[in-house]
Amino acid sequence: MLKRLFFVSTLLFLFSTTDALAQRKKKDSKKTTTTTTTTPADAKKPDVKKPKPYNKVIDSTAITQKGLIDVHKVGDKYLFEVADSLLGKEIMSITRYSKTPAGGGIFGGEEVNRQVIKFEKGIGDNILLRSVTYVITTPNEDSPITKAVENSSADPIIGNFDVMAYNKDGKNIKGYVFDVTPLFDADLQAFSLDPIRKQLLNITAFQKDKSFIQTMKSFPVNTEIRSVKTFSTKPPQITPTPTPRIGTNFPSGLDAGVVTFELNTSLILLPQKPMRKRAFDKRVGYFANGYSVFEENSLKAERDVFAVRWRLEPKNDEDAEKQKRGELIEPKKPLVYYIDPATPDKWKPYIKAGIDDWQEAFEFAGWKNAIRGEYWPENDPTMSLEDARFSVLRYFAADIQNAYGPNVHDPRTGEILESHIGWYHNIMSLLRDWYLIQTAAVDPQARTIKFNDKLMGELIRFVAAHEVGHTLGLRHNMGASHATPVEMLRDKEFQKQFGHTSSIMDYARFNYVAQPEDGVTDLFPKIGDYDKWAIRWGYAYFPDAKDEKEEKALLNTMTKEAYKDKRLHFGTETSPFDPRFQTEDLGDNAMKASEYGIKNLKRILPQLITWSKEDGEDYSELDGLYNSLTGQFRRYMGHVTKNVGGIYEDPKTADMEGDLYEVVPSSIQKEAVAFLNEQLFKTPVWLLDQNILNKIKPESGVEAMKSLQGGTLNSLFSGDRLIRLIETSSLNKKNYTVDELFSDIRKGVFSELRINAPIDVYRRNLQKLFVNNLIEALDNDGKKTAMGLNRRPVKYSETDIPSIARGQLTELKNQLKLGAASSTDRLSKFHLADLVSKIDTALNPR
Template identity: 25%
Template structure:
């Protein structure tokens, strides 16, 4: 009996040992497959978690959101530095809605086709539209590991691709054939981050090849190796709380559109909405209310003073428009705090960008393709703009008098332009398009392109009011249309129409790029870089200022100690000071006044420009090619020597036929061709024919050509320098007549008129040759007759002369390095 407890103890000990042994023999649960794969890598948690393998320079992405759409944006945070190539720091590359789709061992990055939709609750109808049009698969990933519905993929090849098409851009701009060199490319981890609503990836990419153009040579230390940085953003899409606003062509906004195949037959299939930020009042019923969330922009903290203050002030002008629309503190501009990445799509940014040459500034946006909601405003401002306005002021004011300090008026004018520029480009990122009629309506919008307003006071030029200093009346109307938040129960369509009608009653007109940019366009009010309510009157005024400036031009236009040859840089914007106003005046000839009129809105639809206005414009244009207008003072010509070493000729100075020396006749040739080519544009000639046929009071093409020829080729010959300029102008006119007759866009009726005028001209010139004893003029008339003969005999084989072009005009800017090669 006493042995029983001992046996029990032995039994229990044996049982415990057996259980412990069983536990020790059981293998541990398997380690998480993803965790095992990324062990030792640096983790980044956020919208998409990812890991960086420093040893292999690879990024592994964790995908836990399948069939969930998000926004994919690529950009160029570190660019090439040449406006001509067009690969600038901070350039956005467009946005796409994408989603991950698991297919067995693969994950596809799919871009649905939002251009074609069926907006309906009917799933079958939606699917029918979806399956009717192609989608795009942007990439295919191999699954490296997976756990609990999450998969791990190696995203390195996807992120290290040339998604911004830098190689294609270099090839398209004829800079060379470059390809991506992966051995010289790597992840840029300083700007690779993940946040709750977005994940950001940045890479350094090197492109190798043989440079073929001077643009790339001028900005790259070793042109065979071009290194930039490209950025990828994965962004959570906004919620569905945004309400799209219908597009109206009269309101001044950019549009987004799609085809809705669920539209009833009696409705248009194309749906159009404006692009704008989300902005709502806290109290929609209040006349003035704070916003639920303000629109905030951040200015590049690398911007220097006094530029920084000017840009802040100009960008902040927009708060005037939002206040007029009933908001309090709805729009703010602040200096970018440390830690904010300008490529982060959560922040609206204004970047200060350096280039080697003058260039455009840009207002771009990241927009939700589904709705038109602007997610990020992204402004790029070129730093050389302020220097070019300063250069223009040097030309106008001649400020460098011996022993006297230079006037502050130049800097004040340049900073005034920067304020306007900041407001203009921010306006684009608010959704606003160019408004090119505003300069004729008392500067009604900062969305026009303003030319500096110079005035004469006691025979001297002043720039005290060169640029506007506020938001215009049209800007306030546009912001009201796009951002006004209406109280519950308001008929929004009627309220928006009332905003448009009030603007029309105030005499405000909206016309944009397609009406203003083409040199053959017809609108009498839609122009770039012009001023004044009447283009011809303003051209006359501008020519008066130009005459005063050129008469007094000389050593006071350059700083003491500067090479005399650099007078030419300052001379160019003065000699061609009238170029944009001449463009505006030319549009009156064969011009058509029209509006973006809607049926029932009581706007004028079309009306031909009155004949008397066209006659005034023609006289103003012909004054710009009068020899006296194109001649330069002899004292000035004696003070422009060939370029010294280190100051080679750039594209920003006047083109010459005289090798190293300044070419006064070449300057006259360029300026004359600038005007005559505008006047004899094929589209303008065709309108002259048509409008005169429809209304005999309108000027005919014959009458315009007769007046042009009478003021040039048939004019009384002059002697000396003036005579040489007159002959140069005559050659320009004759070349443009040939050009118009041979142009593929010229209709037969236009060609017939030009052929007739050339025949008449040959007879007149033959007689003029016989009646002169001046050898220079006899040679000129004889050569002109021989050219007409050659043209008449074989017009299809006639080779036109290449006239010297003026230095580039738009955008107003300059070359930074005087020593760079001409291109």
């Protein structure tokens, strides 16, 4: 068909050409010999829009707002007047949702897009808008290598505007006026949703006729643009078979075929005097930014990595001297966090208290009144919740159980410019569940599904303080709770003074270790010793340090001294193999802490029906609490399991003693497996309270128990863990081995064989899972791989894992044969014989 169409179109072209030639010949034959010569000067010039006089463009009808960028509204057009002094200056652009369609999991106040932009003069009467990305740089602009850096980092042009008028002072140009209406009433990615977001939200074509600019406002350091954007939506696909579905369909999109967003874009001038960078240090938990630096005399590109933090400076030299003498001083610009007026009034004081709690940490760094929470002022037209000049805790009407604390920072230096904390309504439901399941054994206030306002307010205060910590630049410190010995978690006086973790930035929710007889009443995390030290590290002012290098040396001395105290250590949230750095755990020994935790769960479980009961309501609350309790038990198993194949990781510098990595002692790993054998693999039938299960589930718990036990068993057999055991056991014969792991688990899982006892359904399921894992480790097809410590895949067939698995299966098969022969329980005999057959097939595949 394509060839035929091409042939027909070719014929049409030939016919039309022949006809045109014939017509031309007829006309030519009538021409006289007189000819006219056409010169380039006579040719029609392209229609170029030339700038007009300023008062012809910005006339008496223009509505003008002065600010970072002067904004003129002329008719239905919005014009920017960019000062000549602003050209080339870097501006942070931050776009947030102001209003969103319901049901998509996104909410007004959340960030959509952020990037650095700059305006520059084009080659004619035009202004270019570029997006700036910091990837590589050079510190010396006069160096020849600067040209190489420039050639490798061209910034994309995202806007090209004809200058409509120049604002001149005599012959000097003061400003450039151009129309930005097409920039903000269109779907330019820099100020709208990116393609991935659109895909996830099932958004398709931009609806130009239903989109417009709502307002533009300008202020001394920022310009705010509010726009309305409408998109068509992708209808859900109907298929005869279930298929995975990517994205979310808005209910309004299903009804109307389109969805509408309100977006607010803040343009903020980046600081003209960049803040001094503070070199990132792995020993202190700060978020970081960085880029590659090319220097003339360096042998390779270096990574300049620096901490993300606010700028705190003294008001004057006199205050700086006072601070050096040990006096507390107020910063030139304190940190102010506003509370969304949409927040329920009864929770506002607790959120403010959570913000103000950080004052103590800043005092440790030499500042007073450095941070405070404030209520959003009413009826102030100069303020907007989306305005990036203001840091705000935004309250979302959402059923998500979460809160988060982001920040917007200068990519050149890491200086935090503002933060919008996100607070979802249902975080309170999560707090209720956590606190009830973890502390109801010792706190009578927790023994109900509806907490009193004071208790819930204090829970909210704790979460607010945690999220504010993130906006100050602090990462999670998952190792903080490990600094507290388990028995100290039961000490009333110790808990009153220090709490159960040294950092509120840990995920150490509440003290689940304390027993009813201990009398511990301080069960909440609070700003701890590590938090104070971390704020001091990030915000101490060093006026005598001439540059970043001298400041880094001073900080290094401070950090080495701090590292002598375990309560001041940082434990990364990203370590996959250090058992000290875990979420939701407490104490310096997971086995002891979890044993205390299980004792409390056993006290709480029988009371769940009473504590969740409401007349006229179903058992959904009971169902949720039971799932929370079993989830807590599952977490305890995970805390213990991470010790197996564990490696301690302590970030150190070359001027500190000791190694960075240390293998978890064999005794601790064996203790962990023994705990799992006792608390999990010996069926925890106490979890299967039929009085509860009969009210919330149709099953009796057989499959649920198999899932619970199987999850931990599969984790113990995971290839990554086994590879680590092979690596670490090669260093020292005393280190725990894969063979010991398999043997220790086998003794616990098949303990009935030693005493010829009947094997119930739970244990039969567990034993099948164990055998299946060993058979998987045989790697009969040679395709199984695992991730090594170098983050590269390792083939099982090239390790000892299949060999050990074969030896273990052979020994187990012999034990099973004897057990089957001597067993007097019918189902046990069938089960053992089946396992023998399964192992035979695996060892001798046909």
